[in-house]
Amino acid sequence: MTVSRAPSGHHGAVARRKFRKTNTDRCVADLVAAIGADRVRADGASRLLASTDASIFVGGHAGPVCFPESTAQVQACVRVAAAHRRPVVARGAGSGLTGGAAPLGSAVVVSTTRMNQILEVDVDNRVAWVEPGVINLDLSNHLEDLGLHFAPDPSSQQVCTIGGNVANNSGGPHCLAYGVTSAHVLAIEVVLSDGEVVMLGGLDAEPGGYDLRGAFVGSEGMLGIATRVAVRLTRNPRSIRTLLLSFGDVESAAETVGAVIASGLVPAAIEMMDKRCVAAVEDFVHAGYPRDAEAVLLVEVDGLPGGVELQAQRVEEIANRFGADVRVASDPEERALWWKGRKSAFGAIARIKPDYYLHDTVVPRSKLVEVLRSIYEIIDRHGLLVLNVFHAGDGNLHPIIAYDSREPGVSEKVREAGREIIEVSLAAGGVLSGEHGIGVEKRDFMPLMFSDSDLDHQARLRAAFDELCVMNPGKVLPSPHSCSDIASLNDAGEDLWG
Ligand SMILES: Cc1cc2nc3c(=O)[nH]c(=O)nc-3n(C[C@H](O)[C@H](O)[C@H](O)COP(=O)(O)OP(=O)(O)OC[C@H]3O[C@@H](n4cnc5c(N)ncnc54)[C@H](O)[C@@H]3O)c2cc1C
Incomplete structure (x- = not known):
């Protein structure tokens, strides 16, 4: 790989910016050469759309957005990004609530929206092979006549993708009895950060070796890009x-x-x-x-x-x-x-206020009453408005703080209340996330739940998959456990791609 170096300090910020812009143009040209001009967008509107998700996080800056249609094209995107020393961020529907798909460091975005085919349905063995961009509800609708469905049913199921469900280990109302996504994924084809393709898990009841499929589910796009998924199908109840x-x-x-x-x-x-x-x-x-x-x-x-x-x-x-x-x-x-x-x-909440901050913590069921009381107290103290709707059976709280970000000072209060909700949930023996993941939103709260040693081991697992620190850097693992310098990723978030 040929790697050119950025001008050093004395050339100043202007020279660095120019250097990056030139590099960026080359990166776009190489992506176009690799997967075709109709599959790469580098205009401002496309990049803006890919810069955020459904969370309140606003610090993402997308580089070129690629729309591959095959595993080989995903490989090509990853290889071009690596050659230009650019991070890569996989993107499904962008319905995530933690900034997970919001690119840091002006990453190349790999959107899976054109990889939306249901490739095979094996009714006898109740398995389907699907591409990652298949929309959750489309899969169950497709299976309806066969008396089958895909059990994880996030409330966003009309838009969210199977790839996003896998990356976030998503849940839904019916996951209380049926289990969350990890219980419904058998095998995953993954493009790693160096472009290699691997198959994690398998269709056998007991695939050999370590459960790397299990490590990948819930890894928030940081271990590689899922390009095909074998999902378990569930019979519709009688x-x-x-x-x-x-x-x-x-x-x-x-x-x-x-x-x-x-x-x-x-x-x-x-x-x-x-x-x-x-x-x-x-x-x-x-x-x-x-x-x-x-x-x-x-x-x-x-x-x-x-x-x-x-x-x-x-x-x-x-x-x-x-x-x-x-x-x-x-x-x-x-x-x-x-x-x-x-x-x-x-x-429905949009009818009350234009903005909302949707939380996701889990508390022991025995502590539901106590934690709910604390949440109402926190919200009242900050003079805010909360609506509670949640998966009560598994203690997965979703307080929604509805607010108007145009009101001076209200966004700060919302964030402060959010922090306090996390703290009371953890103090009650709960965990940071039930289903939405960590992303950027809860990254800096990770030390409240994990020791330095825990975080180091998580970083080592990540490095085993992504030695180059290319895949969705700056998410989940806080400094200094992240493989990237989070501060510089955020600095690089200035719009280098215009
Ligand atoms: C109104 C609303 C209701 C919601 N309700 C629920 C709910 O009930 N339960 C629930 O669990 N979540 C819920 N969510 C959150 C969100 O919809 C889920 O996390 C969903 O699984 C995200 O899917 P997506 O396709 O939008 O992924 P994105 O937001 O595009 O991405 C999410 C993460 O997955 C990674 N990713 C995406 N595709 C791939 C891939 N192919 N390979 C590797 N990584 C990938 C991204 O990099 C990112 O880190 C809700 C969101 C909204 C807006």
Whole structure:
């Protein structure tokens, strides 16, 4: 590889900028030569669109954006980036909530949106091979007539990609019983930072060697780019009962969650919404939720018909003990409407305030009530507005702070409240993220949860995959454990590509 060196200090910033610009033009030209002009965009609008995700992080700067259509083209992009000593950031739909896909260091962006084919469905073995840009819901819709689906169902499933799900180990309402993405991925074809292609995991029940597939799931684009994924398919349940439980206070709802799980039941889903969230959803989609309840639980049980009836009765008995008003969805349309309400909750918030900061911590179920109380206290103290909607069954909290960033000082308050929510969650024995990942948002909180030694070992695992420190640098691992100098990555974030 030929590596040219940037002018040293005495040439000053202007000379360095010019040098980088020339290098950038060469990089774009090499990408075009490698994968074709119609698959590379270097205009300002394309780069701006690829510079952020759905989070509130705004510090990303994309270099050229590549739209490969095959594994070989992904390899070519990675090799050109390496030759120009540029980082590479994989990008799915950009629906991530932690800045994970927001490029640092003016990286080459590899978008998977044109790698969106469902390559093979093996019904007998319940496995599908898909490209990483397949949209989560498209896969389940494709499988509908076969009586199968892909179980992880993030609320963003209408837009998010399987590659993004794998990289973030995404969850969803129905992951309580079925498990998150890692339980549904068998094998992953990956392009490494030097352009080599490897297959992690396999279709055998016990693939040999270390579980590198397991290491890759949840690695947030830092170990390589997934170019094909073998996913496990789940049979659609024979019978489903959906219950809407309304409570006079949040505590009773939270205690019901604990009591249901303690009874030995594992419903397919237990989702909770507080009063403000219910009001926002009702105003938006008219889901039929009770506006007078302080909190509602959406509980779903599924399986064989007889067992489902028994489970639903048991949930109802427990909820009654905590003073709930119980409704059971009368038909598939009512069930669909209730779920539409839950999955539209984030969109509904846009009617209240133009901005929101969606949190994602996990606390032990036994601490739900205590932590929720603390969250309301933090929010009140900062004079902010919070709506709670979350996967209550696994203690995965999603407080949404709704705000208007145009109001002076409010963004600082939102960040401060966010920090305090993380701290109370960790103090209660929780963890930093249930499903959205770490990205940039929680990178600097990692030392609150991991020791220096833990972080060093994570960095060594990363280095085993990405010796060149090319793949999505500056994410997850804080300084000094990151393989890159985070400060200089951020400096390089000035727009060098214009
Ligand atoms: C309204 C809303 C609701 C949401 N609800 C949920 C929810 O219920 N559960 C949940 O888990 N998340 C949820 N999310 C977060 C987000 O949708 C998920 O994290 C999703 O999996 C991201 O997929 P994506 O295709 O948008 O990935 P992106 O945002 O494009 O990327 C996310 C990360 O994956 C990496 N990546 C993408 N593709 C690849 C690839 N092929 N190879 C390697 N790395 C790759 C990126 O570099 C980045 O680090 C929600 C987001 C929104 C906006």
